[in-house]
Amino acid sequence: MKPRQPIIITILIVLGLISGAFFMFTQSSEFFSSAIFWVTLVLGGVVVFINNSLNKLIDIKKYNMLTEEEKEEYKRLLKIPYFQRLKQSAVEKQGDKDEKDMIIDHGFDGILELDNALPKWWLGLFYFGVAYCIIYLTSYAFTEFAHPYAEYDKEVAQANIEIEEYWKNAPKITIDNAEYNPDNIAEGKQLFETTCVSCHKEGGAGGIGPNLTDDYWINIKEKGLFKNVFYMVYNGSENNPAMRAFGKDGEIPGRDIEKIAAYVYYINQDIPNIAGGAAPQGEKATWNDAR
Ligand code: HEC
Incomplete structure (x- = not known):
């Protein structure tokens, strides 16, 4: 015992x-x-x-x-x-x-087993x-204990809050401080494809909205091409409500307009006059520094 x-x-x-x-x-x-x-x-x-x-x-x-x-x-x-x-x-x-x-009690050959x-x-x-x-x-x-999906959702929600906080405090991009940056072209292309392609067609060839790859422009609001695109996407068109004020209405933030404008600048300058594009509209533009 x-x-x-x-x-x-x-x-x-x-x-x-x-x-x-x-x-x-x-x-x-x-x-x-x-x-x-x-x-x-x-x-x-x-x-x-x-x-x-x-x-x-x-x-x-x-x-x-x-x-x-x-x-x-x-x-x-x-x-x-x-x-x-x-x-x-x-x-x-x-x-x-x-x-x-x-x-x-079953030993054999002198070998015993112990319990x-x-x-x-x-x-x-x-x-x-x-x-x-x-x-x-x-x-x-x-419960939600140690559940990878629950933990993932929680972390993503937290990261989104942090990203939002970051952009709230980050300097706003406006037409005055926006700059053309070739690094933005790829992201600009994606944004263009989600928001603009329905009217301007793949590669900016033109449909409901004008051909963006030629030298003819209905709206010439800025002296440089990049700023002119930024202006149009921010303010929309006075002539045609189809081209809405994406920036002013808060639909697209300045930092994304900067990227989209970089893409439009790229297709207009580096791969101009896309094959099968819509007929030119407006007048021939001469951009001063082309940006
Ligand atoms: C619902 C259709 C529609 C969508 C979506 C649209 N646009 Fe337009 N866009 C137009 C039309 C129509 C015009 C011509 C406006 C005019 O006659 O002044 C135009 C004009 C423009 C112009 C000026 C072209 C010129 O010759 O003056 C630019 C630049 C432009 N759009 C870029 C964009 C970008 C970038 C997007 C996506 C963020 C976009 N548009 C989305 C219909 C659209």
């Missing part, structure tokens, strides 16, 4: 398991202020105490059935502090005397693993 683990240790383990489970399910330490947590804790404590009292009764019965020698051994073990006893039983080998009790108890540390780890598994799997399946 061996002395049992002190009740305070059991209480600490139960406290740890309950807190761990609550943390996994709720994903924050706010559960400390919730009534459910404290009720669970009290119930857990009551169960531990009931278990402890039952164990005591069992131990008394068992103790009375021991021989004098075994009683002495039990008393000796009781005197060893708990953690020292734990270490002994966890890592130290059993003595020869213990081994005699463990022999399984060794599994090491305590191993068993402890195993039970912890089982408990952890159950808590983890249930919280994974039924």
Whole structure:
């Protein structure tokens, strides 16, 4: 017969398991202020105490059935502090005397098999693993704990907030500070394809809206081509409401107009007069610095 683990240790383990489970399910330490947590804790404590009292009764019965020698051994073990006893039983080998009790009765050729108890540390780890598994799997399946999709959504939402914040504080791009930058052409092309292609056709060939690849322009509002495109996309056309004021109406921010204008500048200057483009409209423009 061996002395049992002190009740305070059991209480600490139960406290740890309950807190761990609550943390996994709720994903924050706010559960400390919730009534459910404290009720669970009290119930857990009551169960531990009931278990402890039952164990005591069992131990008394068992103790009375021991021989004098075994009683002495039990008393000796009781005197060893708990953690020292734990270490002994966890890592130290059993003595020869213990081994005699463990022999399984099917030895052969003088080789005997012992029915060794599994090491305590191993068993402890195993039970912890089982408990952890159950808590983890249930919280994974039924809550948002450690869920890659939920975590991804959360991070994307946070990143979007940060991007919005960044653009709120970033300097606004207007017709005055917009600049042509060839690095913007690729992104400008994508934006053009989502917003402008319906009227100006693929590559700016012209349809409802005029051909953007020729030298003829209905609206000449700025001296440079790049700024003229920026102006048109920002303010729209006075003659035709189909060409709406994308910038002024807040539909496209200045930083995107800068990119779109870079693309239109590129198709007009670097690959002019697209094959099969719409007939020229307006007058021949001569841009001063072409930007
Ligand atoms: C709903 C159709 C429509 C859409 C969408 C549209 N446009 Fe236009 N756009 C027009 C029309 C029509 C004109 C001619 C306006 C006029 O007669 O003054 C025009 C004119 C222009 C002009 C001036 C051309 C000139 O010869 O004066 C530019 C530059 C231009 N659009 C660029 C764009 C860009 C860039 C986009 C996308 C952000 C866009 N447009 C979206 C219909 C459209």
